[in-house]
Amino acid sequence: VQLQASGGGLVQAGGSLRLSCAGSGRTFSSFAVGWFRQAPGKEREFVAAVSRSVSWSGGSTGYADSVKGRFTISRDNAKNTVYLQMNSLKPEDTAVYYCAATRQSDMSTFTRYDYWGQGTLVTVSS
Numbered sequence: 001v002q003l004q005a006s007g008g009g010l011v012q013a014g015g016s017l018r019l020s021c022a023g024s025g026r027t028f029s030s031f032a033v034g035w036f037r038q039a040p041g042k043e044r045e046f047v048a049a050v051s052r053s054v055s056w057s058g059g060s061t062g063y064a065d066s067v068k069g070r071f072t073i074s075r076d077n078a079k080n081t082v083y084l085q086m087n088s089l090k091p092e093d094t095a096v097y098y099c100a101a102t103r104q105s106d107m108s109t110f111t112r113y114d115y116w117g118q119g120t121l122v123t124v125s126s
Helices: none
Strands: 003-006 009-012 017-023 032-038 045-050 061-063 071-076 081-086 095-102 120-125
Touching: 003 095, 017 032, 017 095, 017 120, 032 071, 032 081, 045 071, 045 081, 061 071, 081 095
Parallel strands: 009 120
Antiparallel strands: 003 017, 017 081, 032 045, 032 095, 045 061, 071 081, 095 120
């Protein structure tokens, strides 16, 4: 599966952005999709993930503590797209955001992901 992340940009603190991760292939719904971010000089960290879809559900979700209540991940399998709605953004959210896909159950560890998008830069000014 190929992934393309988009939607990054410059926003003031307290603002919102929506990132999109467009996937290719008919099996996209069989992958869990996660968002990770990496700030300059820091390690890549987990942000949020949504599990693969089952017929009656859009999938379960998980979030890093630092974004709980502010970020929402969702998927639209008809469009082969996963979204990350980011509200109440803070300067510390500034990073390059990557989406990734995995068939493994551990969604919060970046080494479990086999497919990665190219990253999109989010800059939050104070």
